[in-house]
Amino acid sequence: MDLERIEAAVKEILIAVGEDPERTGLQETPKRVARMYQEVFAGLENDPTVHLKVFDEGQDEEMVIVRDIPLHSMCEHHLLPFVGKAHIAYIPRNGKIIGLSKFARIVDHFSKRPQVQERLTSQIADFLDENLDPVGVAVVIEAEHMCMTMRGAKAAGSGTLTSALRGSMRSDAKTRAEVMSLLRGRI
Ligand SMILES: Nc1nc2c(ncn2[C@@H]2O[C@H](COP(=O)(O)OP(=O)(O)OP(=O)(O)O)[C@@H](O)[C@H]2O)c(=O)[nH]1
């Protein structure tokens, strides 16, 4: 990531909105924003496959659900945060599982780039589907978008719910109903 370029751009924005980038409170701001972007967009650079330490100890064909994974991402339309929770359910194949913490790391990875909620949801589902080859996987995300609350429509408190279903979660009506009712228990 080109930190110097971000700094220069932020300084330009400050001037363009009518601020004085040399006043005491703003002198360090371009540098801070550059470091902040490096952190919140780290998912553009890092490799998510490092989180795929696979164990073969899962209960075959039994569903695993990790709920309420905290999520912070940046809406690509306005570069404002959207904040919420991800819920992931999957049915391992041949006992192929990953550590529970890795789901939070994978959610974080795909959140840390300019995003829309729909694509974030699909990217997490596709990544797990392609790399774990589970019988089925479901990802549900609920989030509040600052671009809808602090500006524009000013729809404070509105929530957006997205889901991505793969494998038996999509094709098998009974499995889909089961996972949705388990996830709905808390959503
Ligand atoms: N589908 C989808 N839309 C999003 C997401 N994040 C923000 N948006 C929307 O992206 C749209 C961009 O609309 P535009 O009309 O191009 O931009 P705008 O004039 O700033 O729109 P307003 O927010 O309505 O003021 C808005 O409706 C946002 O609510 C997201 O994750 N998914």
Ligand SMILES: [Zn+2]
């Ligand atoms: Zn937005």
